[in-house]
Amino acid sequence: MTYVADLHVHSRFAYACSKNISLKGMAEWAKLKGIDLLASGDFTHPAWNRELKQKLNEVGSGLYQFGDVNFVLGTEISCVYSQGGLGRRVHVLVFAPDFKAVDLLCRSLAAAGAKLGGDGRPSVSLSARDLTALAIGLDCMVIPAHVWTPWYGMYGSKSGFDRLEDCFHDMSRHIHAIETGLSSDPEMNWSFSELDGKSIVSFSDAHSLPNLGREVTVFAGEPGYDALRDALALQQVEYTVEFYAEEGKYHYSGHRKCGVRHSPEDTARQGSRCPECGRPLTLGVLHRVKGLSDADVTGALDTSGMVRSSQRPPFIRTVSLLDIIAQSLGRGRATKGVQREYRRITGELGSELQTLIHSGVHDLESVAGERIAEAVMLARSGRVTVEPGFDGEYGRVQIWDRPEQLPLELDGYTR
Numbered sequence: 584m585t586y587v588a589d590l591h592v593h594s595r596f597a598y599a600c601s602k603n604i605s606l607k608g609m610a611e612w613a614k615l616k617g618i619d620l621l622a623s624g625d626f627t628h629p630a631w632n633r634e635l636k637q638k639l640n641e642v643g644s645g646l647y648q649f650g651d652v653n654f655v656l657g658t659e660i661s662c663v664y665s666q667g668g669l670g671r672r673v674h675v676l677v678f679a680p681d682f683k684a685v686d687l688l689c690r691s692l693a694a695a696g697a698k699l700g701g702d703g704r705p706s707v708s709l710s711a712r713d714l715t716a717l718a719i720g721l722d723c724m725v726i727p728a729h730v731w732t733p734w735y736g737m738y739g740s741k742s743g744f745d746r747l748e749d750c751f752h753d754m755s756r757h758i759h760a761i762e763t764g765l766s767s768d769p770e771m772n773w774s775f776s777e778l779d780g781k782s783i784v785s786f787s788d789a790h791s792l793p794n795l796g797r798e799v800t801v802f803a804g805e806p807g808y809d810a811l812r813d814a815l816a817l818q819q820v821e822y823t824v825e826f827y828a829e830e831g832k833y834h835y836s837g838h839r840k841c842g843v844r845h846s847p848e849d850t851a852r853q854g855s856r857c858p859e860c861g862r863p864l865t866l867g868v869l870h871r872v873k874g875l876s877d878a879d880v881t882g883a884l885d886t887s888g889m890v891r892s893s894q895r896p897p898f899i900r901t902v903s904l905l906d907i908i909a910q911s912l913g914r915g916r917a918t919k920g921v922q923r924e925y926r927r928i929t930g931e932l933g934s935e936l937q938t939l940i941h942s943g944v945h946d947l948e949s950v951a952g953e954r955i956a957e958a959v960m961l962a963r964s965g966r967v968t969v970e971p972g973f974d975g976e977y978g979r980v981q982i983w984d985r986p987e988q989l990p991l992e993l994d995g996y997t998r
């Protein structure tokens with residue numbers, strides 16, 4: 584038994600998040616996507632906290648349900664503080680076993696000056712170490728969020744650290760997992776030896792319902808709070824499903840306003856100042872990963888699209904089905920036609936993840952048509968072109984950018 588988890592999500596009470604994120608909507612989209620376990624998001628926000636308590640049913644061992652969709656209590660907190668003469672901003676995911684722990688945590692955060700009624704992802708003036716000590720004392724779990732992103736990642740170029748221990752100190756032993764974020768994938772993390780022995784997990788950080796599950800982690804076992812703790816500590820990740828890292832908003836370095844985009848090689852050649860405005864570039868995720876890597880571990884693509892290495896759980900890269908349908912129809916992903924087609928295909932094949940990862944080419948062709956089947960196979964096997972994202976701008980995936988593209992031998996990908 585395995586289950587699909589998306590444990591970095593937000594409610595409508597977090598800044599820049601869609602106003603229609605409700606428990607009902609989350610449960611509906613979890614089914615469309617094929618997600619078995621969701622985090623509640625934003626449990627420190629008083630209004631969302633009240634709604635969670637009213638609408639979630641506790642089914643034991645830290646597991647809650649809305650309808651028949653499973654939830655754990657999980658949120659994101661922004662630690663804003665100084666260390667070593669530098670301003671630090673580190674985002675962490677915090678998971679709680681029950682509402683009693685949630686309420687005690689909220690009380691301590693409020694006592695430390697956090698304004699919990701504002702952003703659902705509150706800022707606290709505690710170090711990541713001190714927040715972790717507080718959380719662990721309440722039987723909570725902590726996972727550093729999107730660790731490589733420049734502004735809020737533990738290893739970020741703007742306000743992060745070079746080593747996990749520099750950030751978490753004596754609490755490092757309680758950190759069993761890191762979230763890769765959209766701009767990095769597991770393979771990029773395999774070459775950083777201090778992450779050996781840590782679980783590498785991926786979640787969506789969705790700010791709207793259709794983005795739920797754009798990255799997920801598949802765990803062994805049955806969903807539950809204690810089971811999740813064990814899975815993270817023992818690295819029982821079956822596989823993760825990944826965005827193309829180039830599609831992430833901070834994969835490359837650059838300046839959005841100046842239209843300057845740098846690969847790490849460009850920065851090595853031209854320096855880390857913007858050639859247009861002369862100010863420091865926002866150094867992206869690939870730059871940091873390359874700078875901190877101390878090993879050379881690469882994976883190999885198998886015929887099902889999984890990237891495997893001998894020591895690590897595998898992962899698969901894919902492209903959002905809404906984007907695939909939108910590109911195949913030549914329309915925007917929010918248009919009625921694209922949405923209708925999305926619901927029809929996921930309904931017939933079971934879910935989006937079933938469609939993107941598991942469906943065989945013959946099923947895809949008969950339900951979704953040859954063009955979409957081809958796109959799913961191209962995405963699964965790494966044969967798409969991505970213009971890398973930089974300085975807050977998403978990368979762009981092009982599925983059919985080369986009209987003379989060689990025909991695919993799809994038979995290798997039927998399973």
Ligand SMILES: [Zn+2]
Pocket residue numbers: 659674728729735
């Ligand atoms: Zn964050």
Ligand SMILES: [Zn+2]
Pocket residue numbers: 838840841843857858859860861862
């Ligand atoms: Zn510039």
